[in-house]
Amino acid sequence: xxxxxxxxxxxxxxxxxxxxxxxxxxxxxxxxxxxxxxxxxxxxxxxxxxxxxxxxxxxxxxxxxxxxxxxxxxxxxxxxxxxxxxxxxxxxxxxxxxxxxxxxxxxxxxxxxxxxxxxxxxxxxxxxxxxxxxxxxxxxxxxxxxxxxxxxxxxxxxxxxxxxxxxxxxxxxxxxxxxxxxxxxxxxxxxxxxxxxxxxxxxxxxxxxxxxxxxxxxxxxxxxxxxxxxxxxxxxxxxxxxxxxxxxxxxxxxxxxxxxxxxxxxxxxxxxxxxxxxxxxxxxxxxxxxxxxxxxxxxxxxxxxxxxxxxxxxxxxxxxxxxxxxxxxxxxxxxxxxxxxxxxxxxxxxxxxxxxxxxxxxxxxxxxxxxxxxxxxxxxxxxxxxxxxxxxxxxxxxxxxxxxxxxxxxxxxxxxxxxx
Amino acid sequence: xxxxxxxxxxxxxxxxxxxxxxxxxxxxxxxxxxxxxxxxxxxxxxxxxxxxxxxxxxxxxxxxxxxxxxxxxxxxxxxxxxxxxxxxxxxxxxxxxxxxxxxxxxxxxxxxxxxxxxxxxxxxxxxxxxxxxxxxxxxxx
Ligand SMILES: [Zn+2]
Numbered sequence: 001x002x003x004x005x006x007x008x009x010x011x012x013x014x015x016x017x018x019x020x021x022x023x024x025x026x027x028x029x030x031x032x033x034x035x036x037x038x039x040x041x042x043x044x045x046x047x048x049x050x051x052x053x054x055x056x057x058x059x060x061x062x063x064x065x066x067x068x069x070x071x072x073x074x075x076x077x078x079x080x081x082x083x084x085x086x087x088x089x090x091x092x093x094x095x096x097x098x099x100x101x102x103x104x105x106x107x108x109x110x111x112x113x114x115x116x117x118x119x120x121x122x123x124x125x126x127x128x129x130x131x132x133x134x135x136x137x138x139x140x141x142x143x144x145x146x147x148x149x150x151x152x153x154x155x156x157x158x159x160x161x162x163x164x165x166x167x168x169x170x171x172x173x174x175x176x177x178x179x180x181x182x183x184x185x186x187x188x189x190x191x192x193x194x195x196x197x198x199x200x201x202x203x204x205x206x207x208x209x210x211x212x213x214x215x216x217x218x219x220x221x222x223x224x225x226x227x228x229x230x231x232x233x234x235x236x237x238x239x240x241x242x243x244x245x246x247x248x249x250x251x252x253x254x255x256x257x258x259x260x261x262x263x264x265x266x267x268x269x270x271x272x273x274x275x276x277x278x279x280x281x282x283x284x285x286x287x288x289x290x291x292x293x294x295x296x297x298x299x300x301x302x303x304x305x306x307x308x309x310x311x312x313x314x315x316x317x318x319x320x321x322x323x324x325x326x327x328x329x330x331x332x333x334x335x336x337x338x339x340x341x342x343x344x345x346x347x348x349x350x351x352x353x354x355x356x357x358x359x360x361x362x363x364x365x366x367x368x369x370x371x372x373x374x375x376x377x378x379x380x381x382x383x384x385x386x387x388x389x390x391x392x393x394x395x396x397x398x399x400x401x402x403x404x405x406x407x408x409x410x411x412x413x414x415x416x417x418x419x420x
Numbered sequence: 421x422x423x424x425x426x427x428x429x430x431x432x433x434x435x436x437x438x439x440x441x442x443x444x445x446x447x448x449x450x451x452x453x454x455x456x457x458x459x460x461x462x463x464x465x466x467x468x469x470x471x472x473x474x475x476x477x478x479x480x481x482x483x484x485x486x487x488x489x490x491x492x493x494x495x496x497x498x499x500x501x502x503x504x505x506x507x508x509x510x511x512x513x514x515x516x517x518x519x520x521x522x523x524x525x526x527x528x529x530x531x532x533x534x535x536x537x538x539x540x541x542x543x544x545x546x547x548x549x550x551x552x553x554x555x556x557x558x559x560x561x
């Protein structure tokens with residue numbers, strides 16, 4: 001593989017997100033304004049929005065979710081940035097990770113000095129069956145969907161192959177959910193700002209209030225094994241193995257590295273970028289790994305000149321619990337077949353050997369699909385700048401990584417960041 | 421250049437005749453259980469249809485409890501889940517298909533590696549009538 005370099009350095013100097021959750025009263029543009037406002041406030045030396053030259057907006061499917069196409073110019077308008085060029089980028093759940101890559105390329109090429117990267121998705125307008133239909137279109141509509149595959153179904157199938165090959169159990173997957181909810185409980189922006197233990201108490205309180213028998217569980221695992229309170233969605237994946245339906249937006253400010261100091265006291269440089277594509281699941285040689293994630297991370301590591309061992313924290317694409325386990329192997333943090341052992345041993349916990357998804361991940365923070373890739377960068381930004389509050393990790397984060405997947409891995413985009 | 425047609429309509433047309441057909445590259449020999457007008461392995465344009473046995477092994481599967489609209493209309497749901505999976509055909513390529521002839525609520529009946537054979541499921545009425553590829557447990561080893 002040829003080693004690729006950016007034409008010039010690019011840094012993140014601002015990052016903000018809307019509250020993640022379900023907001024019947026808010027449209028995408030309202031969420032984007034929230035994210036933009038927080039991004040603007042995060043720029044240490046202030047941002048005059050007129051300095052922004054272009055917008056790159058990740059969005060999966062405003063067409064199907066909101067019956068609104070051509071969303072990027074609307075976002076530009078709502079934050080006062082017309083007539084600047086505004087483009088919508090779609091690569092399923094990797095849309096805003098890819099939008100970040102497009103923004104990086106625009107700055108690295110010299111075409112622009114200051115660009116806004118956004119991610120938006122408003123999913124909760126539709127009933128669950130239609131959300132299921134919409135998400136499934138990220139698979140192959142001609143060859144996979146007629147078989148009855150759903151999005152959880154695809155990852156259920158990946159889990160079946162992984163479990164058969166390595167002897168992992170559904171309980172190992174549940175460990176990922178428990179851990180990510182523990183992190184989400186410390187993130188006030190999270191859709192699930194609550195631990196699994198907290199959810200158990202809420203279910204008990206609800207039963208007591210309704211005068212019903214109060215359910216009892218010996219521990220979190222017992223709750224997660226309860227068919228009533230954690231129903232099966234797509235075997236072996238249950239409700240708490242799946243990321244939720246979420247409305248949300250994220251915004252990042254990118255500038256050329258030479259300008260970074262005029263915006264920020266602590267800019268975060270983008271030192272590695274990689275992206276790859278892949279075939280649909282049936283045409284892959286290995287169903288226990290995402291080839292696109294391996295390709296994308298190799299490109300990013302090579303560009304950055306770092307190894308997986310140098311990465312202090314990572315935000316990875318845990319759309320389903322099994323996806324986080326596979327991601328930690330694809331990124332080289334653990335050997336193939338060891339990701340589930342690492343999850344069981346707590347190595348990916350917030351203060352474990354290799355903290356993964358300190359934000360709560362897609363599982364607990366929420367997964368507004370087109371916004372998730374950009375939102376991952378916000379967590380890295382906060383942790384690297386020591387601004388993650390109660391969930392700040394116990395070590396200096398000089399190098400961090402984001403891993404954003406589209407579909408079942410037909411797209412993966414990886415970025416590596418360094419605090420300068 | 422190929423004179424045959426390799427469209428999705430051709431593939432589903434074969435399914436309607438209860439035939440599973442694959443597209444073989446005449447240049448490099450690659451075989452796909454899909455309608456492929458060009459070979460993605462060698463960029464060759466000389467493809468030809470050939471029949472597939474429909475015999476294979478289950479490579480991965482799931483049991484769907486929250487179905488898409490089309491499967492809800494077919495009668496599936498929380499209380500009537502179904503199995504779907506990816507089958508590695510004996511000839512090499514893999515393909516997705518519903519797994520029928522098993523009790524979806526009894527996970528002991530389905531396992532990665534189990535031998536399967538193709539079958540065909542027809543759903544819908546009138547213009548919406550369509551034949552889908554499915555698999556069932558193989559009747560002989
Ligand atoms: Zn060929």
